[in-house]
Amino acid sequence: MTVPPPSPRHSLLRGSLRALLAGAAGGALAALVVSVVLTLQGWVWGSAVLKGLPSERPLLWCLLWCSGIGLAISLLQRHRPSSALPEMVETLTELRRPDGLQTNEGARQLLGGGLALIGGGTLGPEALMTRLIAVASHRIWRGTDRDLVAAAMAGTLGLFHSPLVGGAALAGRRWQLLWRWLPATLGGVAGFVAFRGLSDLGGGLRGVPYDWPVDREQWFGALVAAVLAGLVGCCIGGLLGRWRHWLRSLSLQERFWFSPVLTGLILGFSLWALPLSVFSGENQLKPLVLGAWSLSTGVLLLSALVKLLLVGLCLETGWRGGQFFPVILASSALGMGLHECLPFLGGLQSWSSGVVGGSLSVLLNSPLLGLVLGLTLLQGHGAGALVIGLLVGQLLQRKR
Template sequence: MALVTGALSGAFSAVMLGLIGGIGKQFWGETTEEGLIKSIPLLWSLTVCGGVGVILALVERGDDRNLLPELPETLEDLRDPDHAPQRHEFRSILAAALAQIGGAPVGPEALLTRLVTVASRAIWRGRDNTLSHAAIAGSMGLFEAPLLGGVVVNQHRVNLQSRWIPGTIGGLAGFAVFGGILELSGGSMARVPYIWPTTFREDLGSVSVGLLAGLVGSALGFGLRQWRSALQRRQLLKHWRWWPVLTGLLLGVLLHWVPMVGFAGEHQVIPLLDGANKDSVPLLLSVGALKLLMLGLCLETGWRGGIFFPGFILSCAFGGGLHELLPQLGSLSSWCAGITSGFFVLMLGRPLVVLVLSICLMQGHGTASGLIGVGVAVLISRRLDGGNDVPPPRPETHGSPECPEPQA
């Protein structure tokens, strides 16, 4: 059953992603989402992003229960459904889909896993939680990674029967189905050449890149954590429900000047690794910095989604810029892999998940640098978090067990 569940989950995720992506392309165009055009008409970007912001404000109403939970929160809800906070699923899923269509730099994985979770709950009604984990693992097929689903659902503890086996089988099935459906999409890196070190000097360069990239990625991950924490402390949506409108207008202005700042980024991967904008180091570094800032702002002001693809793209943007500054040191893919690994270790705090995710996102390119980047980031993370790899918990939300109702 885990095999069938994972396959159905992968197919369902592919259909939903294709539907949302198709609507988004009607608004923006394929070349815009790939970041291959220089600018978007200002009136159009302001109208679309501002209009979506108004709808988000009306749908979410500044209520935490109407906000889409991120992937770790969804997994926690599955592990302990009795203590899961109250959520308004329809509103949160609708808002997240609109954020994807509106060009926000947030990823689709949080939306897809929530859709799959809600569907599996409706089908199994809590009778078979292992199949819910298999469904989540199957939805991870959007990364074209056979084992990522199993690693993600098993990230907190080894439980062979209830998580690892159904998660891995479901992930394999979802990967097969999703990979077949998206075979002609922009997610394949078949055109990107593998560059292997052939001399001692090149080997030394690869190690140096891994160390430097791990440091840079860790700094970016720590920066995003601090940025989000600063926004969370201000509880923006609780004080003013119209924050999504302001964020949308700011996003519209940025899309006019730098289209690559927006969108999840799955269609921006190949142009970046093919060397698009390689002659403009300031542009690449600006894209990375602005995408990081907008990712944090969007997540904390109602434009909810995931961090996987936008985190990968901003890492590749910094990697591309640093490779152009230091062309004699390593390859573009080694810079991107090392920064990606360092970034996600600081954000997710799970080295095994990050290693598998980095290899899958880069499809094997720069693996040695990615491994070194993970090691560097783990050491930094332990120093920052006092020996604990896990990032600080998110603030308590309405209805969560950490936030009990006031006593009468």
């Protein structure tokens, strides 16, 4: 007797349920790994770092730890170029290719990415989390079910505390790929619920009072500030891209296998001298806005620019990870510094969010992903300025 095939409705329901479970598992595993990384960070650098405040470790401690972790990264990647942790965009690109994910060096990639985060690299956790779940899912399903791999990866992006980031990241610009968008969105929702229950990373500016313009003059000032901030954000996004391109052209790791050690020394000194310029920066954002950091305008602007340069330096010299968290913090800090320089024009949130919007518009291929990321991490603060910054970036890129 022939068993009739399942109906389309039954297949869709079954696929949706599997996507939910995969996304929830991905989000929960990401939360567990992030909590371990944060615990080790607190042990090495002190509990103040976990609150987004400067480390109290002496200079020698910073130099020894960062250079030691740089040496470990150097040995992991020596004569193995493919053992460097891919960025999140690279992992997503692999997932879309016909030959699928390449997981031969998965263990080395994950270990190196974890060491970079623990060692104070100016990096975000999203690259490590997406690669971890991609490698684990690929080995479980042997690459035969990309829908579930996509859903599990979308669930890890619950670390951004938004159920839409996973779907937006997985779909990219190809909206007709419903088979990827639907599982990714459902997985992102499930991962969001699981992750938020297990980790507080990604809270951004939650709990910070909102500041809205109250009259026409303030609205006009906020508009002008947002446009100018968007232009600045585009400039720093382009600066980061050119900086990385120049570093890549030098082939530092191919010529000097110990270049991660030198990067570690730079990070160690920066951690002691300009503590805002290291780590992912997500936990630093709220204390910075609330005034817990006592920084002059010059030091604030310098820290923001150094943080951007360190992002590129880390990524191109073996300290691999994500760029979204540190770029958003650097952009926001730069906007705050510009507001202090021009206090009569617009408000703090207009400058901060506008610069974030402009930089994300340049660095991301998807305006929707930039909008969701910005709104999530800034918790809606300066939402109008964020949109204006994104629009300014899109207009400038089209004219190029």
